[in-house]
Amino acid sequence: xxxxxxxxxxxxxxxxxxxxxxxxxxxxxxxxxxxxxxxxxxxxxxxxxxxxxxxxxxxxxxxxxxxxxxxxxxxxxxxxxxxxxxxxxxxxxxxxxxxxxxxxxxxxxxxxxxxxxxxxxxxxxxxxxxxxxxxxxxxxxxxxxxxxxxxxxxxxxxxxxxxxxxxxxxxxxxxxxxxxxxxxxxxxxxxxxxxxxxx
Amino acid sequence: xxxxxxxxxxxxxxxxxxxxxxxxxxxxxxxxxxxxxxxxxxxxxxxxxxxxxxxxxxxxxxxxxxxxxxxxxxxxxxxxxxxxxxxxxxxxxxxxxxxxxxxxxxxxxxxxxxxxxxxxxxxxxxxxxxxxxxxxxxxxxxxxxxxxxxxxxxxxxxxxxxxxxxxxxxxxxxxxxxxxxxxxxxxxxxxxxxxxxxxxxxxxxxxxxxxxxxxxxxxxxxxxxxxxxxxxxxxxxxxxxxxxxxxxxxxxxxxxxxxxxxxxxxxxxxxxxxxxxxxxxxxxxxxxxxxxxxxxxxxxxxxxxxxxxxxxxxxxxxxxxxxxxxxxxxxxxxxxxxxxxxxxxxxxxxxxxxxxxxxxxxxxxxxxxxxxxxxxxxxxxxxxxxxxxxxxxxxxxxxxxxxxxxxxxxxxxxxxxxxxxxxxxxxxxxxxxxxxxxxxxxxxxxxxxxxxxxxxxxxxxxxxxxxxxxxxxxxx
Numbered sequence: 097x098x099x100x101x102x103x104x105x106x107x108x109x110x111x112x113x114x115x116x117x118x119x120x121x122x123x124x125x126x127x128x129x130x131x132x133x134x135x136x137x138x139x140x141x142x143x144x145x146x147x148x149x150x151x152x153x154x155x156x157x158x159x160x161x162x163x164x165x166x167x168x169x170x171x172x173x174x175x176x177x178x179x180x181x182x183x184x185x186x187x188x189x190x191x192x193x194x195x196x197x198x199x200x201x202x203x204x205x206x207x208x209x210x211x212x213x214x215x216x217x218x219x220x221x222x223x224x225x226x227x228x229x230x231x232x233x234x235x236x237x238x239x240x241x242x243x244x245x246x247x248x249x250x251x252x253x254x255x256x257x258x259x260x261x262x263x264x265x266x267x268x269x270x271x272x273x274x275x276x277x278x279x280x281x282x283x284x285x286x287x288x289x290x291x292x293x294x295x
Numbered sequence: 296x297x298x299x300x301x302x303x304x305x306x307x308x309x310x311x312x313x314x315x316x317x318x319x320x321x322x323x324x325x326x327x328x329x330x331x332x333x334x335x336x337x338x339x340x341x342x343x344x345x346x347x348x349x350x351x352x353x354x355x356x357x358x359x360x361x362x363x364x365x366x367x368x369x370x371x372x373x374x375x376x377x378x379x380x381x382x383x384x385x386x387x388x389x390x391x392x393x394x395x396x397x398x399x400x401x402x403x404x405x406x407x408x409x410x411x412x413x414x415x416x417x418x419x420x421x422x423x424x425x426x427x428x429x430x431x432x433x434x435x436x437x438x439x440x441x442x443x444x445x446x447x448x449x450x451x452x453x454x455x456x457x458x459x460x461x462x463x464x465x466x467x468x469x470x471x472x473x474x475x476x477x478x479x480x481x482x483x484x485x486x487x488x489x490x491x492x493x494x495x496x497x498x499x500x501x502x503x504x505x506x507x508x509x510x511x512x513x514x515x516x517x518x519x520x521x522x523x524x525x526x527x528x529x530x531x532x533x534x535x536x537x538x539x540x541x542x543x544x545x546x547x548x549x550x551x552x553x554x555x556x557x558x559x560x561x562x563x564x565x566x567x568x569x570x571x572x573x574x575x576x577x578x579x580x581x582x583x584x585x586x587x588x589x590x591x592x593x594x595x596x597x598x599x600x601x602x603x604x605x606x607x608x609x610x611x612x613x614x615x616x617x618x619x620x621x622x623x624x625x626x627x628x629x630x631x632x633x634x635x636x637x638x639x640x641x642x643x644x645x646x647x648x649x650x651x652x653x654x655x656x657x658x659x660x661x662x663x664x665x666x667x668x669x670x671x672x673x674x675x676x677x678x679x680x681x682x683x684x685x686x687x688x689x690x691x692x693x694x695x696x697x698x699x700x701x702x703x704x705x706x707x708x709x710x711x712x713x714x715x716x717x718x719x720x721x722x723x724x725x726x727x728x729x730x731x732x733x734x735x736x737x738x739x740x741x742x743x744x745x746x747x748x749x750x751x752x753x754x755x756x757x758x759x760x761x762x763x764x765x766x767x768x769x770x771x
Contacts, residue, residue, distance in 0.1 A: 139313040206311040226304040
């Protein structure tokens with residue numbers, strides 16, 4: 097029988113405290129612990145491709161800068177995800193004036209459970225469609241929609257991450273849904289219209 | 296109906312599990328490490344620069360009072376100590392850097408980083424830089440900036456580029472694109488993100504032709520040449536004084552090297568990047584000298600004329616990109632390029648990823664001893680720390696013998712519990728336990744797998760083992 101020996105892993109708080117005092121290995125451990133989860137959230141929020149890696153790096157650089165201000169009033173993970181949302185928001189605001197094309201390879205890399213090539217193509221089209229739709233709504237609404245409708249957070253959890261009241265987040269999600277449905281209806285009425293194109 | 300479709304699309308996005316490539320993971324970690332190393336200077340940058348400038352001014356006034364000199368207000372100089380800092384400089388005020396110093400200055404709408412001895416100054420949108428190596432970042436602005444350096448002119452709207460320390464002008468574009476006009480060249484060249492270009496060296500010019508970098512604390516350098524107004528965005532580059540053919544200097548050619556590694560060769564529309572990662576990597580890469588690979592792509596006709604001197608050595612970044620390209624078609628050639636890169640530029644940022652790729656190539660070819668040797672070399676490499684996780688995983692894959700491999704994967708999971716390879720390692724352990732008839736262990740591992748990775752590609756196979764715990768079951 098194989099004995100899976102697990103080290104006693106330090107808590108997030110302990111790592112954050114060590115990183116705050118300049119322990120680079122503690123920060124590296126935090127990075128290793130959260131990079132995949134943050135990356136998933138970043139891709140959901142800003143889309144796949146090189147932008148998402150840049151945002152990911154900015155998130156951890158921002159965490160590095162912000163750790164001295166972290167007083168343990170929330171979980172480290174919540175603190176990190178809040179930073180993630182803020183960095184993603186800034187990124188979307190900066191790029192809001194240009195359209196983003198999602199290439200096939202970047203979308204394909206997100207699909208790992210398509211049993212047949214046809215399924216893969218269908219999944220890829222779905223992803224392209226949702227990313228193109230999300231590009232068309234304002235960053236605040238997009239973030240609220242992704243957190244609640246895509247990632248399944250409660251309104252309260254999403255509100256904590258975006259730093260807004262629950263009611264405000266609820267309104268953003270509702271508005272986002274309304275706008276996305278309208279965009280989809282327009283695309284259905286006019287098949288030549290691409291949701292990612294300019295209005 | 297549309298609402299339902301929207302929910303389906305949202306669910307499709309929610310099902311995605313993006314996987315960060317190991318190299319990207321390590322590159323980002325290295326960028327963060329670099330930021331960590333520079334943290335203290337960066338945190339106190341503004342305050343420090345304030346003190347530095349104030350101290351320098353106070354010292355200058357005191358010195359002037361002592362020796363009876365008066366500073367010349369028309370040519371103010373900001374001398375900066377060899378510590379990172381940002382100085383915002385008005386028109387005509389030079390940014391100076393001492394030998395071995397790194398100095399950052401905001402000149403107009405561009406940020407200039409000088410590495411080593413040199414100076415930079417600007418008049419409006421025209422910059423003149425003379426330094427051992429430097430980086431210019433122009434993130435925003437509506438009018439192009441024109442940079443005069445080593446006799447060439449570089450026109451840039453939104454881009455980041457690095458110029459390496461070498462006798463020739465070698466420009467590496469990190470983000471965006473620029474127009475490079477070499478001295479004496481008839482045409483300008485467009486160089487885009489991920490590419491490097493150089494102006495081939497001319498015969499030695501008179502000493503007066505190229506101003507020497509000003510020594511720290513020395514007299515201010517000669518005022519920059521006045522360059523004509525830049526062309527509008529997207530228009531052709533202007534004929535500049537620096538770019539006009541000179542009877543004293545024969546025409547030089549522009550040659551572009553292979554693109555940078557994919558990580559650096561991003562879309563020109565990438566957002567503003569944090570400074571340390573791409574800038575340092577590009578400067579390091581562009582500063583390296585290495586043997587030519589013979590695979591560089593020349594964009595200027597005649598760049599590889601018979602009898603011409605051999606092309607200058609390729610930067611490690613270009614060689615690594617070349618190896619990446621070769622890996623898809625010619626593993627042996629890729630291996631040779633990677634091995635040469637490691638041998639010639641062991642300190643380059645690409646050396647550690649090259650070692651990991653050498654191990655991967657050897658593993659893919661079934662040469663497990665060679666893979667282990669490359670992994671051992673990587674473990675000893677100073678830059679190998681960021682790649683420790685994928686290296687450990689690969690080491691398990693090439694470990695021979697079920698018992699040793701099980702121990703390896705178990706240790707890997709203990710050391711890297713959140714790694715992206717955890718699902719595969721766990722699936723392998725479950726399969727190995729089932730194959731060995733150790734159903735109790737297999738069931739425990741299968742339970743853990745299904746709890747944590749229910750949507751993973753291997754989940755159906757794992758579920759089948761759960762039902763039967765078949766010792767003859769094949770591994771995923």
